[in-house]
């Protein structure tokens with residue numbers, strides 16, 4: 001009796017195995033057919049979407065797989081923030097027809113330690129929210145912000161001149177708390193045929209967080225003497241592009257550029273994600 005039961009169970013297992021193999025074989029052989037492959041891919045994507053629904057990287061709204069990380073509202077806001085012309089000296093909104101000697105009326109007669117600036121957009125709406133999130137742990141935003149930064153970089157007159165990308169450094173204690181320097185993470189996303197990243201510019205003094213309403217003079221005092229270059233740096237005679245997330249009054253970029261020039265840099269440019277303080 002026991003022998004025949006074992007035989008029945010063995011036959012059942014065999015039958016199931018044969019059927020499962022047939023199904024698997026049909027799937028595998030079907031994959032070589034482009035249409036079937038497409039169907040399986042679609043099924044796979046749907047299952048993936050069901051298990052891990054795609055959400056907007058900025059506002060967490062549900063989106064389609066084809067929406068490129070952001071919902072339509074966030075893309076619209078980003079396009080609004082990144083659409084306008086700007087002054088290549090200060091980065092603030094300016095019509096290209098209103099520039100005189102490559103600078104807006106506000107910049108006439110003003111001295112900066114950096115030669116030119118490129119920006120992805122203005123510090124507003126979804127671009128502002130994305131930058132704040134990027135600084136608060138959401139480093140996965142690097143590819144979207146990197147895409148915007150690369151667009152600005154490739155449109156800049158100084159693109160072909162750059163030899164080094166130098167991220168604006170954080171004081172080591174602040175980097176320890178945050179875990180990363182957002183400007184360095186951004187710099188790693190930049191595409192350039194020859195330029196390399198250098199981290200030989202360092203912040204030697206912990207500065208106060210720049211209060212939003214502080215005057216340009218107060219902000220300049222806050223960062224005065226805060227930067228230095230490492231021994232063995234390679235900045236002498238080089239054309240350097242500083243990388244930062246936000247430019248407000250430009251005090252930080254100006255102080256970094258001053259330090260790089262003192263170290264022998266020939267040209268200092270700047271690339272930022274956003275320029276704030278349009279009315280200043």
Ligand SMILES: [Zn+2]
Pocket residue numbers: 056057058059060061070071072073074075
């Ligand atoms: Zn969104």
Ligand SMILES: [Zn+2]
Pocket residue numbers: 087088089090091092094103104105106107
């Ligand atoms: Zn200007």
